Amino acid sequence: MSGPPRLSLAVQYAVAPTALPAAATLRRWVRAAVERDARVTLRFIGKREARTLNAVYRGKEYATNVLAFVYDEAERIEGDVVLCAPVLRQEARDQHKALADHCAHLVVHGMLHLQGYDHNTNRAARTMEARETAILAALGVPDPYAPATLARH
Secondary structure: OOOOOOEEEEEEEOOOOOOOOOHHHHHHHHHHHOOOOEEEEEEEEOHHHHHHHHHHHHOOOOOOOEEEEEEEOOOOEEEEEEEEHHHHHHHHHHOOOOHHHHHHHHHHHHHHHHOOOOOOOHHHHHHHHHHHHHHHHHOOOOOOOOHHHOOOO
16 A cells, blocks of 8 residues: 655745745645646746746736746656746735635645646646645635635736
8 A cells, every 4th residue: 555645845935934934834735636646846936936937938028926837747747837926925915814814725726736737727726726626625725716816816
């Protein structure tokens, strides 16, 4: 019998980690979302880097909240989840929710993207959102898709 998926997680703070989750908390969230062995880097960045990455890789000229980069789609997940700290903070304020809850949502969201989930169609979005809300509920985080809490991504 095989155990839980193996996880190699690196956490990088390219911005001041003020009020951002600690590495141990991030590991708990990633572990809750990972479905198979994974080697992942979570990186918190500022608006300039987020805007550049979003422009280069998605053709969108704004700083987005989360980006996921898959490097290997083999049996083990290999990739990065990049979170823009200023955008996360602003969205949490605008949506009247705890920054930690918003971070948990976007860490889980990014991890699901690394595993092939997307929201490119209504059906795929429903599947991904159902998986997200189930994982977040198990972590004690409110449903991020409740009408007053929708986030841009």
